Amino acid sequence: MTMNDEMAKEALKDQSAGIPDFDWTSYADDHAYDQNQRKELEKVYDQTLSTVAENEVVEGTVVAITKREVFVNIGYKSEGVISINEFRYNPDLKVGDKVEVYVESSEDKKGQLVLSHKKARVMRSWERVNEAFDKNEIIKGYIKCRTKGGMIVDVFGIEAFLPGSQIDVKPIRDYDVFVGKVMEFKVVKINHEYKNVVVSHKALIEEELEQQKKDIIAKLEKGQVLEGTVKNITSYGVFIDLGGVDGLIHITDLSWGRVNHPEEVVQLDQKLNVVILDFDDDKKRIALGLKQLTAHPWDSLDPNLKVGDKVKGKVVVIADYGAFVEIAPGVEGLIHVSEMSWSQHLRSAQEFLKVGDEVEAVILTLDREERKMSLGIKQLKPDPWTSIEEKYPVNSKHKAKVRNFTTFGVFVELEEGVDGLIHISDLSWTKKIKHPAEFTNIGDEIEVVVLEIDKENRRLSLGHKQLEENPWDVFETIFTVDSVHEGTIVEIFDKGAVIALPYGVEGFATPKHLVKEDGSTAKVDEKLAFKVLEFNKSAKRIIVSHSRTFEDEKKVEEKAEKKSKASSAQKVVKKLNSNIEKTTLGDISELQALKSELEANQKKSDSKSEE
Numbered sequence: 001m002t003m004n005d006e007m008a009k010e011a012l013k014d015q016s017a018g019i020p021d022f023d024w025t026s027y028a029d030d031h032a033y034d035q036n037q038r039k040e041l042e043k044v045y046d047q048t049l050s051t052v053a054e055n056e057v058v059e060g061t062v063v064a065i066t067k068r069e070v071f072v073n074i075g076y077k078s079e080g081v082i083s084i085n086e087f088r089y090n091p092d093l094k095v096g097d098k099v100e101v102y103v104e105s106s107e108d109k110k111g112q113l114v115l116s117h118k119k120a121r122v123m124r125s126w127e128r129v130n131e132a133f134d135k136n137e138i139i140k141g142y143i144k145c146r147t148k149g150g151m152i153v154d155v156f157g158i159e160a161f162l163p164g165s166q167i168d169v170k171p172i173r174d175y176d177v178f179v180g181k182v183m184e185f186k187v188v189k190i191n192h193e194y195k196n197v198v199v200s201h202k203a204l205i206e207e208e209l210e211q212q213k214k215d216i217i218a219k220l221e222k223g224q225v226l227e228g229t230v231k232n233i234t235s236y237g238v239f240i241d242l243g244g245v246d247g248l249i250h251i252t253d254l255s256w257g258r259v260n261h262p263e264e265v266v267q268l269d270q271k272l273n274v275v276i277l278d279f280d281d282d283k284k285r286i287a288l289g290l291k292q293l294t295a296h297p298w299d300s301l302d303p304n305l306k307v308g309d310k311v312k313g314k315v316v317v318i319a320d321y322g323a324f325v326e327i328a329p330g331v332e333g334l335i336h337v338s339e340m341s342w343s344q345h346l347r348s349a350q351e352f353l354k355v356g357d358e359v360e361a362v363i364l365t366l367d368r369e370e371r372k373m374s375l376g377i378k379q380l381k382p383d384p385w386t387s388i389e390e391k392y393p394v395n396s397k398h399k400a401k402v403r404n405f406t407t408f409g410v411f412v413e414l415e416e417g418v419d420g421l422i423h424i425s426d427l428s429w430t431k432k433i434k435h436p437a438e439f440t441n442i443g444d445e446i447e448v449v450v451l452e453i454d455k456e457n458r459r460l461s462l463g464h465k466q467l468e469e470n471p472w473d474v475f476e477t478i479f480t481v482d483s484v485h486e487g488t489i490v491e492i493f494d495k496g497a498v499i500a501l502p503y504g505v506e507g508f509a510t511p512k513h514l515v516k517e518d519g520s521t522a523k524v525d526e527k528l529a530f531k532v533l534e535f536n537k538s539a540k541r542i543i544v545s546h547s548r549t550f551e552d553e554k555k556v557e558e559k560a561e562k563k564s565k566a567s568s569a570q571k572v573v574k575k576l577n578s579n580i581e582k583t584t585l586g587d588i589s590e591l592q593a594l595k596s597e598l599e600a601n602q603k604k605s606d607s608k609s610e611e
Helices: 003-016 024-028 035-048 117-135 202-219 384-391 472-478 547-578 585-610
Strands: 057-065 069-073 080-083 098-105 113-116 138-147 150-155 158-163 182-191 196-200 225-233 237-241 246-250 271-279 286-289 310-319 322-328 331-336 358-367 372-376 397-406 409-415 418-423 445-454 459-463 484-493 496-500 506-509 527-536 541-545
Touching: 057 117, 080 098, 080 113, 098 117, 113 117, 117 158, 117 182, 138 158, 150 182, 150 196, 158 182, 182 202, 196 202, 246 271, 310 331, 331 358, 384 418, 409 445, 418 445, 506 527, 527 547, 541 547
Parallel strands: 158 196, 246 286, 331 372, 418 459, 506 541
Antiparallel strands: 057 069, 057 098, 069 080, 098 113, 138 150, 138 182, 150 158, 182 196, 225 237, 225 271, 237 246, 271 286, 310 322, 310 358, 322 331, 358 372, 397 409, 397 445, 409 418, 445 459, 484 496, 484 527, 496 506, 527 541
16 A cells, blocks of 8 residues: 555545445455445545645645655655755755655656755745845755855855955865865845855854953953963964953063064964963953963073173164073073174174074073173183284284275275274375375275274274385476476366376476466477476475476576677776777767667666566
């Protein structure tokens, strides 16, 4: 007997109450009804079945479930059979559950009722989705697959989008573990134009956590120790989940020691105890600490440690001004760049040390209350200035390295910590140097002579030209006043020109002494004769003139000519005086003419002299 037969029998029992003296035994032997009675019974039977209209959605009851199929009774003469795959979104489906089905056909070729749960869901899905959205209901969905940025979820037969950020309150590192799962969701957004639905599982969790959060926040107190889980790690700190409430451990509160990145101390999902350091009035921002659960390393520092002791440590931070050395976890000392070398040059700490170096240093200052310590490494070597007079006595000669220039001289280094200055005037005996860069280069090696020692101020006065004798003692005998030398004009400016003379000496000529015999002015690179007008040994100055070389020659010639004419006039006068008695009128006239000529020559000579 089928399920339909059993249902029909039950219906007949209900109707038999209206049939008097019904013989059930005859009925069992199939002799109880005649044709009229059968028609009457079929009519009653049809009244017990619901009228099925195709292409409609009706509600049915699950009457049986197999591994492949689900049997649903909708009150028709036969049950409908639906593939169990259409119910995979609901693994909790059981016999007796009410489900909606779509009537595709009242009978197929086998006379079987054809139903579809999937189509019924699709037809009802948008109504359900909108209703769930409006009423803020919790619905179930089946996660079908992963997609870019999230997951695809089957909700009432509609493919909804679950963003990755809406899966959980914690960051998700593996999306694939959720594929194939049935989870509860809330509809958070519907786009009717594009038929898009966005769901969230995180919203359900947040609602549950909100109440927990209120309970936790109400009990928060500074100094309270709580257990939390590492939720997220950033370059500046670690976010801790305190059970619905997040707090931040800043990187400086993770360890008493120096931490480059929080990952050196904690890991994701790690459980640890933290202490509440502070929170705002609304208790929305909670500052947590981890290092505060242990004693400060300075409190356990060796009490016998004192200034002057040697310590070893590791360089953890370096800057231009110095390096921080960790001598114990959480205990650091600063080596200032000035304490790294006896040298007085301005240098950066990177020239001496780098992060990770193991160094030995001397304690210079120690303040336990302020938890500060300064260290030095140059103190491990003797100060070179303590024996400066013995190693670099006055007049001793040495080799030095050019370190820096100034407008007034050259700074050189004889050894690390021993510097000296060569004044620009002590670079050369003969050459006039405007800037040290004309004479040498930074990094070059140069020979020097110690001129003066200032031990108190740690200064050396050095010279370079003193390596040779003063050539001006010899130049004094060569470039005497009025001596003439060949020279080349190397530079001309407003006040005059610089003349290159023999032996590498330079002279100076004013503009009026650069005029040539033809009246033109001499130019750069011209090679001419120059007469020395002035020689100053102490000032190392030679004044020369080209014009005077030919002007003085003319004066000498004119003077000689004048002297010769004067001598001739005297002879004539003497002759006249000796013959005065014999003079005739004609002689007097001749004498007068000679006298006039002599006077004219004398005036002409005087005029030239005045010029």
